[in-house]
Amino acid sequence: MRAVVQRVQRGSVTVNDTIVGQIDKGLVVLLGVGQGDTVEDARYLADKITQLRIFSDEQDKLNLSVQDVGGSVLAISQFTLYGDCRKGRRPGYSQAAPPGEAKELYECFVQRLKCNGLPTATGVFQEHMVVEIINDGPVTLLLDSKKNF
Template sequence: MKAVVQRSKHASVTVNDEVTGEIDSGLVVLLGVTQEDTEKDAAYLADKIVNLRIFEDDSEKMNLSLKDLGGALLSISQFTLYGDCRKGRRPNFMKAAKPDKAKALYERFNEFVMDKGVEVQTGVFGAMMDVQLTNDGPVTLIIDSKE
C-alpha cells in the first residue's frame, strides 16, 4: 500500500456536489492498494500515519502526532498512485488492485485508524471526487508499506 500524507488546516471531498467528508486540522491521506497488499499492510500504514510526528509542538519542532493533537483524517482512495508512467504517454495501472480487493483494504485501513481513536472522514470509493485542502506547511510525505 502507498499513502500520500498531507498535513492540512482544512480539507473536504465532494462527490456530485455533496460533501462526503470534511476535516479541520489533521491529515489528508490518498491511499493506493496493490494486488499484493494484505490487511497487514493496512494495519502498518494506519499505525505509522496516526503516530507520525509531523505536527509542531510549542517549540515549533515536529514532535506531535495526529493522535497527540486529537486531529482528524480525511481518507481518499487513489488507485492512480500505482500508475506506471515509464513507457509511452498513458499510465499503466497493472499494479493497482482490482476494485473489490482495493475497497476492502481501503475500508480496513479506515477501521484501523478509527480503532486508534482518530476520527475518519472519507470520499466515496471509485467515484469522481473533488478534493480541496489547505496544506499546512506544506508538509507532504509518501509512505509505502513495502519499503
C-alpha cells in the same frame, strides 16, 4: 500499499456537488492499494500514520502526532498512486489491486484509523471526487508499506 500524507488546516471531498467528508486540522491521506497488498499492509500504514510526529510542539519542532493535537484524518482512495509512467504517455495501472480487493483493504485501513481513536472522514470508493486540501507547512510525505517491512 502507498499513501500520500498531507498535514492540513482543513480538507474536504465532494461527490456529485455534495460534501461527503470534511475535516479541520489533521491529515489528508490519499491511499492506493496495490497487487499483493494485505490486511497487514493496511494496519501497518494506519498505525504509522496515527503515530507520525509531523505537527509542531511549543518549540516549533515537528514532535507531535495527529492524535497529540486532537486532529482528524480524511482518507481518500487513490488507485492512480500505482500509475506506471515509464512507457508512453498514458500511465498503466496493472500494479493497482482490482476494485473489490482494493475496497476491502481501503475499508480495513479506515477502520484501523478509527480503532486507533482518530476521527476519520472518507470519500466514496470508485467515484469521481473533488478533493479540496489546504496544506499546512506544506508537509507532505510518501509512505509505501512494501518499503517498510
